[in-house]
Amino acid sequence: RATPRPSRTRPPWSKPIWGSEMTAAMLELRNVNVSYSGDITILKDLTIAVQKGRITGIIGPNGAGKSTALKTMYRMLDVGAGDLLHRGEVITRIDQTELIRRGIAFVPQNHSVFGGLSVRDNLILGAWSIRKDRRRISEAIDRVYEIFPMLAEKDAAAADTLSGGQQRFLEIGRSLMTDPEVILFDEPSAMIAPKYSKQIYQFLTLMKERGKIVVLVDQNVRQCVNVSDHLYVLELGRNKIDCPTAAMSGNAEMMDLIAGWIAHKVD
Numbered sequence: 285r286a287t288p289r290p291s292r293t294r295p296p297w298s299k300p301i302w303g304s305e306m307t308a309a310m311l312e313l314r315n316v317n318v319s320y321s322g323d324i325t326i327l328k329d330l331t332i333a334v335q336k337g338r339i340t341g342i343i344g345p346n347g348a349g350k351s352t353a354l355k356t357m358y359r360m361l362d363v364g365a366g367d368l369l370h371r372g373e374v375i376t377r378i379d380q381t382e383l384i385r386r387g388i389a390f391v392p393q394n395h396s397v398f399g400g401l402s403v404r405d406n407l408i409l410g411a412w413s414i415r416k417d418r419r420r421i422s423e424a425i426d427r428v429y430e431i432f433p434m435l436a437e438k439d440a441a442a443a444d445t446l447s448g449g450q451q452r453f454l455e456i457g458r459s460l461m462t463d464p465e466v467i468l469f470d471e472p473s474a475m476i477a478p479k480y481s482k483q484i485y486q487f488l489t490l491m492k493e494r495g496k497i498v499v500l501v502d503q504n505v506r507q508c509v510n511v512s513d514h515l516y517v518l519e520l521g522r523n524k525i526d527c528p529t530a531a532m533s534g535n536a537e538m539m540d541l542i543a544g545w546i547a548h549k550v551d
Contacts, residue, residue: 308372309333310497311357311388311466316366318349318356318521326352327521329366334466339488339498341512341529343505349521350501351393354468357499358390359383384413387465393474397451397458399444403435406443410458421461428457431487449480456487466497473504485511 311334318327326349334340334357342350355361357368359380368376370386397406407428411421429436432453438446443454452472459467469488473481481504488498488511502508509515509529517525 309335309369310371311499312367312369313353313356314367314369316356316368317364318352318361319364325364325521327356329523330518330521331523331526332357332516334497334499335514336497337492338513339492339500339511340514340516341508342499342501342516342518343508344518344524346503347520348518350518351470352521353518354390354470354499354501358388358468360390381413384462384464387462388468389459389462389464389466390468391455391459391470391472393471395448395451395455397443397446397454399442401443402440403438403443403446403454404440406454407435407458407461410461413462424461424463427463428460431460431490432457447477447480449476449483452476452480452484456484464496466499467491468499468501470501471503472500473502473507481507 313327313330313332316327316330317325318330319325330349330353332340332342332353342353344350352361356363359368359378363376366376367374368378370383370388375383375386398409401409404425407425408415408421411424414420429439434450435453435457438450443451446454456472472484472488476484485507488500491498492513500508500512509532512529515525515527515529515532516523
């Protein structure tokens with residue numbers, strides 16, 4: 285009779301100030317360290333668990349490591365210690381193309397459209413991993429145009445003729461072309477007009493309603509808090525706070541901490 289294999293010990297979690305009961309995470313950074321240039325450590329024993337059915341917001345002061353955490357989730361940066369997991373499977377060294385095939389998309393902070401190409405061609409580039417499936421690409425474009433009718437009206441227009449807000453919609457639409465399950469947003473409302481910012485936050489809520497898992501890094505603390513179901517507050521690359529957004533309302537320490545980053549108190 286075979287001897288049972290010993291169970292693997294799960295690495296310890298970083299202890300949050302206010303934590304929720306841990307359930308299976310769709311995407312997870314577990315006790316991660318990330319460094320630039322080999323000796324400048326940005327993330328230090330950081331844990332973030334992204335779960336189904338919610339928008340996960342990541343906030344913190346400038347230099348806290350928010351964008352670095354998001355880029356690490358998307359394999360744009362290498363993990364020095366700790367693990368990146370998808371559905372409980374360690375994917376720390378996975379190829380980024382495989383990450384896309386697994387249904388994970390990323391919308392960067394900086395504008396990344398190809399200005400000389402049409403709106404449609406920009407969207408098609410977002411479907412590179414399914415480039416041989418013309419029917420699926422056509423259906424994906426229709427789906428994007430249903431969400432963003434303005435892009436349908438600009439179908440043949442060069443991307444560089446669009447306004448900054450319209451280009452951000454195009455970037456978001458491009459991320460939807462492979463019908464991802466998880467979408468990582470890095471400062472989606474940065475440097476665009478307020479009317480477009482409002483539409484972007486409405487879009488994030490729509491994505492949640494359609495079953496997408498949203499991870500949001502945002503300097504717009506008020507809006508991030510308003511749309512997020514769960515918050516991670518980072519400070520110097522570490523977990524400062526990990527809590528459901530609903531836990532904020534009665535916690536003076538949390539409110540005072542956030543109020544220090546903005547010119548007014550959080551409602």
